[in-house]
Amino acid sequence: MIGAKTTILITGGAGFIGSNLCEYFLSKAYFVVCLDNFATGHRHNIAPFLKLDHFKLIEGDIRNLEHCRAAVAGVDYVLHQAALGSVPRSINDPITTNEVNVAGFLNMLVASRDAGVKRFVYAASSSTYGDSESLPKVEDKIGKPLSPYAITKYVNELYAEIFSTTYGIETIGLRYFNVFGRRQDPNGAYAAVIPKFVMQLMEHESPIINGDGNFSRDFTYIDNVIQMNELAMLTQNKEAINTVYNTAFGDRTTLNDMVSYLKEYLSEFDAEIANVKVIHGPNRAGDIPHSLASIDKAKKLVSYAPKYSFQEGLKEAVKWYWDNLK
Template sequence: MDKNSSKTILITGGAGFIGSNLCEYFLSKKYNVVCLDNFVTGHRYNLKDFLNNDNFNLIEGDIRNLETCMLAVRGVDYVLHQAALGSVPRSINDPITTNEVNVSGFLNMLIASRDANVKRFVYAASSSTYGDSIELPKVEEVIGKPLSPYAITKYVNELYAEIFSKTYGLETIGLRYFNVFGRKQDPNGAYAAVIPKFVMQLMQHESPIINGDGNYSRDFTYIDNVIQMNELAMITEKAEAINTVYNTAYGDRNTLNDLVGYLKTFLSEYDSEIGKVEIQYGPNRMGDIPHSLASIDKAKTILGYKPKFSLQEGLKEAVGWYWESLKK
């Protein structure tokens, strides 16, 4: 009997981009996986390969409902909490719903996990928590003031997690994601992330529009690095590793101009005309920070994190996946 087959992981937001990749990975490692999703931003097609897997259980429901959360954590050893309404612009347009999902829903999941004696609660935190801090690289202990409603909600998550650790003894670990990209990331919708959106536009020979002059920089982080961090956070047995937060990134930064250049190069291997597509520039986006770069020293030292994919390596993988999936 596989040692993981007796362990059950709840992945909230499991039909989303990061969540469905986590479902796939942990099913491959023979864990029992429960997916909770309301399919507002997640997609059923992300789960189609797992639905007939005996180790997979789908619960369609909303984290804003405490009873649903209580049901989902029943018999669960670990929670990987990915469910949230992402996007800074969405939170600016609709701060109430963002708060209901990201704060009230998060609190429901903490309460349900506490009451079910879940061993550990690992959650998606965000680099947006660094706010207006101009220090680079970003170190976990130095943050600024949030610049958007979304950033506020993700910071509140960290505060709640810390209180639940101290007050109730629930083991929590927050992973501050930095611009995650990769397979299964949705290129459609008003709040699509920049990489899949640009890929889709370039494949259609449309000009991507960069916000600002293209010199804003980001620590773009491939999905497999994020999966590694979730696994390390879940299984670590070091006392000093829990009840804290970690940057989840590659530890390098590239400008948006760099990013589009790489995309055009890699996509041109499939269609040489893509290399000729012009880039357009628009106004800066409200709530955006100019530069983002993570220090990953804490994760390396305490968790043994070794990110395997740089931006370019990750983009090569992602572009191949998008070419296959979008051409179908």
């Protein structure tokens, strides 16, 4: 029976997605181990969990194989979220991005293989589609990567496939599409666009859209991502294992429309926000013009049924930011 005797390791568990996964699985009475070096994660994200008997924090780095081995000891499932995100960060510092996302990933695979974990579910990325212009994005049709970050996430998929076929470890990759929601950090040079814009609008500052604002994204609310991780971890469908899935809602929104929704929802709390002007800047290097996922494979093989549309998720996220950051 799944429950307190089942142990999950969540790497990057103090980060945005990782801490939400920790919270969810703790609520389901799993024993949760969090591995994080706090390079991009935050202690306040996991502070409420530290007093729980079924939560364990290991402060360590996936670039250190011994840290990885210590973290996987006695673990049934690994949800590998630890990575250095951000296309611009990878362009500015490709070496560190590669060390964390490739060498660190390989360390986690080796440690998981040697510890005999039941399944290794990992965060892949929609950036893997690269310069492919086909829409919607289907898992078996990718293009050439457009950034060092995209290369690292594609290499993760290649390593996972080799480890599945060579060593027999079960792996599932989840290609995340522009995940957003509670606890996503609005601060720092590489902050994601939604929390950054929310923070700016709450301060009555003009957000800067890269380009004309007609680039579009399949923005995906965090609760859909949690659902997909749980399905990937627990599926008993043999056909569903050792592959990758788009993890998205399956719809796209332009950046211009996204900002319009933000202003609309935030102005319910502060009417002045409706009057904040938007600035347009140059396009950003390495950006994919349009992103839209086909989620048919996930629906068919793991019964994925995302509950939150972009607008529904955005309303939830805006309320969380207003309640927690204002």
